[in-house]
Every structure is written in C-alpha cells, then in structure tokens.
C-alpha cells in the first residue's frame with residue numbers, strides 16, 4: 001500500500017494528536033496481533049494479488065469515473081464527474097474494506113466474524129464476505145436502525161448472519177459499536193472484528209483507509225485519462241469517514257486538488273441537532289481513539305440527528321481530525337432538507353439514485369460550483385446507491401405503499 005510524505009499514523013497509531021489505542025488491556029494483544037499480521041501481509045505480492053483479484057472479480061472494480069452532463073449543465077459552470085462506488089457489488093464502497101479484512105481474518109485463522117452497522121450497509125458487506133468464506137457471522141445494530149433499515153436487516157439474515165438488535169443508549173450506531181467491542185473482549189481468541197469505517201483504535205483507521213484507498217488510486221489514473229489533469233476538488237460525505245478517506249488519501253500529496261468532506265447537518269448546526277463533529281465538536285476519546293466528537297462539557301456523548309443512518313454518528317475517524325487541523329482538507333455540513341433535495345435532483349437529472357449519505361456530498365455542489373471557474377473538474381464520490389433509502393424518502397414525502 002502506497003503512503004504519502006506524512007507517512008502516518010506513527011508507531012503508536014497517532015495522526016498528530018488524534019488516534020491511538022484507548023482500549024481495555026484485554027484488547028491490546030488482539031490489536032497487536034492484527035497490526036503485526038497486517039504489516040507482514042500488506043506488501044506481500046501474494047496478498048496484494050489475492051486482494052486486487054477479489055476487488056476485480058467479486059466487487060467489480062474498477063468503478064467508472066462518469067461525466068454527469070445534465071448535473072454539470074444544471075449548475076451552469078464546471079464539469080462534475082462521479083466516482084461510481086454505487087456500482088460495486090452490494091451497492092456501496094464498504095465492500096472494498098470487508099473484502100480486505102476478511103482476508104486478514106483468513107490468514108489469522110479466525111473462525112467467527114463480528115461487525116457493527118448503522119445503515120446496514122457494512123452489515124451487508126460483512127455478511128457477504130463471511131458467506132463467501134463460510135464463516136460464522138454476527139452483526140450488531142442499534143434497535144432504532146433495525147427499524148429504519150428493515151430491508152438491510154433481512155438482507156443480512158438471508159446471507160446467513162445473525163443480527164443482534166442493541167437497545168442501549170440511543171439504539172443507533174455508537175451503541176452497536178459498544179456492543180461489538182464487548183463481544184470482541186469476550187471472544188477475542190477465535191473472533192475477528194471487522195470495523196466498518198476509519199474509526200476505532202489503531203490499527204483500524206489505517207487498515208480501513210488502506211483498503212478503501214483503491215478508490216483514490218483509480219481516480220488518479222481516470223482523471224488523467226478523462227480530463228488530462230488532477231481534479232480541482234473532490235467532494236465526499238463523512239460519517240466515520242471511510243469513503244472520504246479512501247478517495248482523499250492518494251491525493252494528500254497533490255496540492256492542486258481541494259479535498260472537501262461533507263458532514264450531516266441534520267436540522268442545522270445552530271440547532272445542535274446534527275452529526276457534524278468536525279464542524280461543531282471538540283476533541284475527546286470515543287470507541288478507542290482520540291478525535292473530534294459531539295460531547296457535552298462533562299465529556300458525555302451527545303445525541304445525534306441525521307436523516308441518513310450511515311452518517312448518524314457522534315465521532316469521526318482520527319485522520320480526518322488531523323487533516324482538518326493541518327488545513328489539508330475542508331469540512332462543511334449540509335442539512336437534512338438540502339440532502340433530500342439533492343437526492344431528488346440527482347435521481348431526476350442523471351438517472352442515478354444516490355444513497356442519502358451520498359446526497360449530502362451532492363448537496364454541497366450548489367455553493368461549490370458557484371465559487372469555481374468554468375474550467376474546473378469536480379469529482380463526487382458516489383459512496384452508495386439509494387435503494388435502501390426509498391422507504392425513508394417515501395415516508396418524508398408522505399407516500400404510503
């Protein structure tokens with residue numbers, strides 16, 4: 001896996017002051033075992049061959065870079081290109097990481113797979129790769145999300161995995177993550193925990209970033225082929241931050257490309273009802289790493305609000321916190337209503353129905369295209385397809401089946 005001039009995280013898992021391994025002692029051995037296995041395998045030719053062969057034959061990579069002509073005309077200036085992660089097997093970028101991590105599990109001889117999930121996409125991606133290798137699989141999901149994403153819950157069950165609904169806290173992603181960590185502490189000997197974003201303790205943020213960075217690597221070549229330069233800007237939505245990190249990472253050393261992460265503004269940043277820790281949070285420790293968080297004065301995690309289950313998380317990957325503080329990436333937020341408007345707009349103009357998460361990235365094109373010259377090439381990372389969100393959108397539009 002290629003790195004850039006910063007070569008982070010450091011040996012302790014830090015990106016500047018963010019990251020680390022804030023976990024119970026019982027997990028330290030498991031994290032070290034994982035880190036050692038990964039470091040040993042990642043540059044080995046047979047491992048790379050296995051990983052890239054799965055990405056092409058099972059996932060369907062490379063994903064196209066597609067010119068969005070009607071959307072570009074709609075904004076009246078600049079060219080908008082879509083990196084089509086929605087066309088991957090299972091419909092989102094998450095499969096890139098699970099295909100990689102299940103290979104690590106296989107090499108470590110683990111027989112039991114666990115994962116947390118929010119929107120259900122990571123649960124589906126994990127159950128998919130576990131089914132392919134015939135491994136026992138348990139998915140932790142907030143009870144609230146089980147209700148919101150019933151289609152994905154059923155998909156996970158069809159794939160032979162067990163879904164555990166988590167009732168604690170707000171019964172969303174952060175609670176599912178807590179429960180998955182608890183399972184891992186108890187069953188660490190035979191269990192591999194596939195984390196679904198660039199979050200959690202070291203080495204996860206690094207591993208998930210590296211496996212997803214195939215997206216940015218492809219984009220470098222595709223940009224040369226399609227418009228003979230590097231993009232002027234890349235726009236990606238940020239929940240935990242894995243689709244954004246995957247497309248940003250190979251561009252960190254390419255200063256002419258602006259990197260723009262879009263968080264979930266929920267009801268609006270000023271209302272406090274959102275899921276935008278990089279826009280309106282403070283540094284603290286959650287789920288094993290130090291990063292920007294939504295927390296109150298005493299350090300209690302605050303409730304989040306987003307129309308999109310996949311962005312509804314009070315934390316963010318530590319590398320994004322670092323990129324924000326050094327000024328290499330910009331982080332903005334768009335509200336639920338703006339994301340919904342963009343969902344309809346892109347569907348009608350392009351015949352591509354984006355996930356509600358992805359719709360946040362699209363919604364930022366309005367302000368962005370206004371500030372850029374007509375020659376600008378902007379790439380939107382289409383992190384996933386919107387089929388899973390049709391019930392949510394229908395309910396908001398007042399449609400009953």
Ligand SMILES: *Cc1c(COP(=O)(O)O)cnc(C)c1O
Pocket residue numbers: 092093094119121122196197198237238239240241242243244310311355357358383384385
């Ligand atoms: C899970 C998900 C996200 C958010 O996760 P990141 O780790 O921030 O990428 C975004 N888009 C889609 C389609 C998802 O399924």
